[in-house]
Amino acid sequence: MAPPAKAVIGGQGAGRPSTARGRAAWPADRLGSLLAAVGFAAAVLLPFMIVKANRIASGQPHGLADSLSRAGAAELAALLAVVAGVAMLVRAPTVRLAAALAGLAGLAAAVSHAASRFTPPGDSFARVSPGAGAWLMTAVLALLATDALARLRLFPGARVAALALAIAACWLAFRFGLFDQLSVMREYANRADVFAREARWHLVLAGGSCAVAVLIGLPLGILCHRAPRLRAGTLQGLNIVQTIPSIALFGMLMVPLGLLARSFPVLSQFGVAGIGGAPAFVALVLYALLPVTANTVAGLAQAPAAAVDAARGMGMTDGQVLREVELPLAVPVILTGIRIVLVQNIGLATVAALIGGGGFGTFVFQGLGQTAIDLVLLGAAPTVALAFCASVLLDAAAEAFEGPGS
Amino acid sequence: MIRLEGVTRFYGERAVVDDVSLVVEKGEMAVVVGRSGSGKSTLLRMINRLVEPTSGLISIDGRDVSTVPAHVLRRGIGYVIQGHGLFPHRTVADNIATVPRLLGWPRDRIARRVSELLELLQLSPARFSGQYPHQLSGGEQQRVGVARALAAGPDIVLMDEPFGALDPIIRSKAQDDLKAIQARLGATIVLVTHDMDEAFRLGDRIAVMEAGRVLQYGTPRDMIARPADPRVAELTGSGEGALRLLALVRAGDAAEPFDASTPPPSHSVPAGASLREALASLLWTGEGELAVTGDDGRPVGRVTLASVLRHGRSP
Numbered sequence: 155m156a157p158p159a160k161a162v163i164g165g166q167g168a169g170r171p172s173t174a175r176g177r178a179a180w181p182a183d184r185l186g187s188l189l190a191a192v193g194f195a196a197a198v199l200l201p202f203m204i205v206k207a208n209r210i211a212s213g214q215p216h217g218l219a220d221s222l223s224r225a226g227a228a229e230l231a232a233l234l235a236v237v238a239g240v241a242m243l244v245r246a247p248t249v250r251l252a253a254a255l256a257g258l259a260g261l262a263a264a265v266s267h268a269a270s271r272f273t274p275p276g277d278s279f280a281r282v283s284p285g286a287g288a289w290l291m292t293a294v295l296a297l298l299a300t301d302a303l304a305r306l307r308l309f310p311g312a313r314v315a316a317l318a319l320a321i322a323a324c325w326l327a328f329r330f331g332l333f334d335q336l337s338v339m340r341e342y343a344n345r346a347d348v349f350a351r352e353a354r355w356h357l358v359l360a361g362g363s364c365a366v367a368v369l370i371g372l373p374l375g376i377l378c379h380r381a382p383r384l385r386a387g388t389l390q391g392l393n394i395v396q397t398i399p400s401i402a403l404f405g406m407l408m409v410p411l412g413l414l415a416r417s418f419p420v421l422s423q424f425g426v427a428g429i430g431g432a433p434a435f436v437a438l439v440l441y442a443l444l445p446v447t448a449n450t451v452a453g454l455a456q457a458p459a460a461a462v463d464a465a466r467g468m469g470m471t472d473g474q475v476l477r478e479v480e481l482p483l484a485v486p487v488i489l490t491g492i493r494i495v496l497v498q499n500i501g502l503a504t505v506a507a508l509i510g511g512g513g514f515g516t517f518v519f520q521g522l523g524q525t526a527i528d529l530v531l532l533g534a535a536p537t538v539a540l541a542f543c544a545s546v547l548l549d550a551a552a553e554a555f556e557g558p559g560s
Numbered sequence: 561m562i563r564l565e566g567v568t569r570f571y572g573e574r575a576v577v578d579d580v581s582l583v584v585e586k587g588e589m590a591v592v593v594g595r596s597g598s599g600k601s602t603l604l605r606m607i608n609r610l611v612e613p614t615s616g617l618i619s620i621d622g623r624d625v626s627t628v629p630a631h632v633l634r635r636g637i638g639y640v641i642q643g644h645g646l647f648p649h650r651t652v653a654d655n656i657a658t659v660p661r662l663l664g665w666p667r668d669r670i671a672r673r674v675s676e677l678l679e680l681l682q683l684s685p686a687r688f689s690g691q692y693p694h695q696l697s698g699g700e701q702q703r704v705g706v707a708r709a710l711a712a713g714p715d716i717v718l719m720d721e722p723f724g725a726l727d728p729i730i731r732s733k734a735q736d737d738l739k740a741i742q743a744r745l746g747a748t749i750v751l752v753t754h755d756m757d758e759a760f761r762l763g764d765r766i767a768v769m770e771a772g773r774v775l776q777y778g779t780p781r782d783m784i785a786r787p788a789d790p791r792v793a794e795l796t797g798s799g800e801g802a803l804r805l806l807a808l809v810r811a812g813d814a815a816e817p818f819d820a821s822t823p824p825p826s827h828s829v830p831a832g833a834s835l836r837e838a839l840a841s842l843l844w845t846g847e848g849e850l851a852v853t854g855d856d857g858r859p860v861g862r863v864t865l866a867s868v869l870r871h872g873r874s875p
Contacts, residue, residue: 464645467610467718468708469635470660482649 159160185240185301186250193238193294195233201286202204203265205272207328208279209337210525215285220541222266232501241298251302259294261288262327269335283528287479310550335530345517355431356513359503360540363435364496367442372488374443376476385451390446400437400502404509407433416523434511438502442495449491453484487554493548494549504533512550561586562607562716562748567616569602576602579616584765586715589742591763593756593795599772600752603719607750608637620716632850635662638709638717642724644701646693652678652704655691658824659712677707678739699730706738710745717749723758735761756795760804768792773785780808785874802872806836809871814838815861817851825851825862839868 201215219227235254240253265284272282284292303316333339342349378385398406411433415422426432457480465475507515514533521529562584577599592600605611606752607618609630618625627635646655660670662874668755675685681703693701702722709717722738738772739762742749753759759766760780763854767777768791776788784801787793796804812831818824829838838850842865851859 227641230827282738458645458648460641460643460645461647463610464641464705464708465658466645467605467608467634467639467641469633470630471660474662479647 182242183245183516185540186243186298188239188243189294189298190238191266193234196287196290196294197234198405200290202284202287203268204352206281206283206337209281209341209528210291210524211281213281213283216268216272218287222264223271226267229549230260230264232255234382237295237298247302247305249300251306254299254302258292261291261295266332266335269333275433276503281340281528282335283337302483306345308464310554313546313550317543321543335542338531341517341526341528341532349517349532353515356503356515356537356540358502359431359435359438359506359511360496360499361512363438363499363503364492366435366439367446367495368492370439371443371446372462374451375447375488376454377526378447378451379454380472389444389448389451392447395440396444400441400505401508403440404433404506404511407436408509411436429443430510431506431512433509434503434506434513438499438506441502442499445491445494445498446488447532449487450484453487453491454480456487457483486552490546493545493552496544496548499540500537504537561621561628563617563619564603564607564751565617565619565661567603567606567613567618569599569611570614575772577606577613579871580772580774580812582767582774582777584748584750586748588764589739589762590765590767591749591759592750592752592769593759593763594754594769597753598769598835600754601720603753603769604720604750607716607718608634609637609800610634622776630771635659635712636714636716638712638714638721640717640719642721642867644705644725646694646701646704647706648693650692651689652691652693652696652774653685655693655704655754656708656711658708659735663712667710672790673711680710680744681707681737683707689717690826696728699823702726702730702747703737706741710741710747713745714747716748716750719749721753723753724780726772728799731758732761738762760796769796782806782819782864801874803836803839806839806868811835811836811838811850811852812854812860814863814867814871816863816867817861819862825849825861827851828853828859829863831855831860835871836865840866842868 197218197232202218203216203221204213205216206213218230221227222230237253237257240250244250244253265288273280303313308316327333328339334343374388378388395403408429412429413425415426415432454476461479461483464476465479472477503511503513504515504518506513507519514537517533518530519533521527521531521533564583565581567577567580568575569633573706580603582590592603594600601815602611606613607625609622647658653671656796657670658676660673665673674689678685678688683700683703688696688704693704696704699743702725708720709719723734726734735758738749740761751762760783763780765779766783768775768783770791776783776792778786778788783792783796784804787796810831811829811833814835815831825845825847827841827845829841831852831854841850842848849862849864852863854860
């Protein structure tokens with residue numbers, strides 16, 4: 155297999171080699187120095203933990219030194235100083251990655267430790283959450299890790315393996331209750347069964363709508379490729395759908411689906427109704443159609459004209475030209491379209507909760523209603539994580555298919 | 561044998577190919593030469609029905625091609641195009657195997673055939689089978705394109721500017737190789753080019769096309785000796801007629817026996833070289849005659865300046 159043309163994870167900027175070598179005045183890695191500076195400012199200036207008397211009370215900020223025992227604070231500070239040094243001075247991506255991961259692990263342990271310290275024994279009302287400083291340091295370390303991964307230029311399979319390892323590490327952290335004292339996990343503990351249900355439904359909404367869109371969009375794209383007269387009209391129509399705001403589209407679907415359910419009561423047994431899952435699913439399918447169809451058309455069109463001419467000239471039928479030449483060459487572009495759609499729909503499915511569509515959005519909107527920011531986080535964080543995983547997986551798949559011929 | 565009778569193709573109001581009739585005999589190489597837009601590619605593409613004629617009849621070995629399903633017809637005809645048209649996502653071996661696979665050959669027969677063709681085109685099977693087209697040089701890609709066209713052993717091969725993307729040195733080698741392969745396989749070849757030198761070098765017969773019509777169809781010698789139209793004379797280059805004639809004759813064919821009374825010539829040309837090359841050598845060395853050497857390097861005869869000049873005279 156040929157080496158991959160690009161090694162970008164989930165669309166983050168590729169690891170641009172530092173230009174430090176030419177600048178004697180500042181011989182350090184520029185991105186690493188910036189991240190170290192931001193991390194230092196976050197550690198010193200911003201609250202590390204927030205403690206609230208109950209879930210909607212305003213919080214009491216605590217700095218890093220307050221939040222941990224003296225020894226613990228010193229250990230964390232020493233660890234982060236080493237990570238900052240590596241980020242600024244070491245160029246080897248494996249070392250940078252190891253440092254970033256060690257920093258993340260140390261930070262997670264410190265947050266867990268601080269949460270236990272601030273939780274009075276037997277008190278089930280107090281809420282402890284990471285402050286802006288802890289979040290910002292997490293973001294800085296995550297950026298450092300992603301940058302190191304991008305510089306490693308991993309093969310698609312290795313990137314998927316790295317993702318699996320990260321998921322396993324997170325699962326272990328939750329499994330052993332590392333964060334049980336944090337407010338988000340308190341919210342989770344109160345809703346564990348609902349969370350599982352909404353998570354499943356979110357996956358069905360986003361993944362199912364994506365699958366249906368592929369089932370419709372792929373043949374539609376092939377049809378548009380074969381009949382250029384159909385192409386302009388179809389793509390323009392789908393483009394218009396794409397510009398309708400999601401809430402408006404949900405609203406527009408309420409009336410026809412409601413009428414349909416009323417005229418044919420059989421349908422309502424299958425969940426067809428004006429509000430709830432059905433309009434949300436239909437709207438997500440409609441949004442997904444344009445990227446899938448347009449990328450199918452673009453992918454098929456990029457097969458070299460000479461190769462298609464040669465295929466016909468050697469006696470391939472239209473179907474054989476499509477199956478053996480045009481589609482295989484279009485797969486990476488089509489997969490990119492599916493990636494866009496899946497990531498987009500994982501995000502959009504959150505809005506479905508507004509019309510009773512369920513999914514992680516349920517927590518977001520409940521939290522907004524109750525001004526309980528931890529509940530919002532319980533809905534938002536898994537959505538982001540899911541979108542990130544989907545993006546990495548499909549990106550790797552697209553690149554794997556690009557492999558041999560390019 | 562390929563026979564075209566009154567073949568015409570309209571695109572809108574314009575006749576791109578206009579009432580063309582010609583016959584390509586079995587085992588011959590016919591070269592269709594003309595400027596871009598003269599209709600030569602369209603003419604070629606009508607033989608394997610990539611373009612359907614508006615009117616007229618095309619038959620192969622007496623059978624009207626329009627009676628055969630297009631994809632079946634094409635599997636029996638080799639097809640080579642400019643820029644090779646190899647499938648970028650398939651290896652060299654898979655590319656060559658395209659038509660045999662379409663014909664449903666058993667796997668081991670396909671593998672044997674692929675190695676055979678790679679050797680014929682001077683590509684080492686061990687090195688090239690598993691490579692992808694983008695890993696090859698332009699000349700190698702072109703040879704794989706030819707191997708792919710010959711894969712199922714077609715009686716007829718259509719070639720549309722097959723050497724157009726090659727640089728001049730590789731091109732003349734590729735032309736020689738094609739000539740040798742045709743001599744060995746005995747296939748009927750129709751080749752389209754805009755390059756008059758290529759036409760003279762390769763063609764048993766040449767069709768000169770302009771604005772959709774064939775101005776003249778005949779042997780290279782006919783073209784120079786009896787141009788049917790001033791435009792043919794212009795295209796073949798009237799001033800170079802003599803040199804083109806010399807280029808058509810091999811030194812070995814023009815050689816005369818040695819005269820025992822005179823000393824052997826001090827310079828020589830191989831028997832396979834043309835009289836044009838012999839003339840260049842005579843001019844360069846200032847000699848009056850050259851020895852002609854066979855494949856083994858031994859002299860088989862001689863050519864004199866006088867005999868070369870005689871061959872170049874207007875017939």
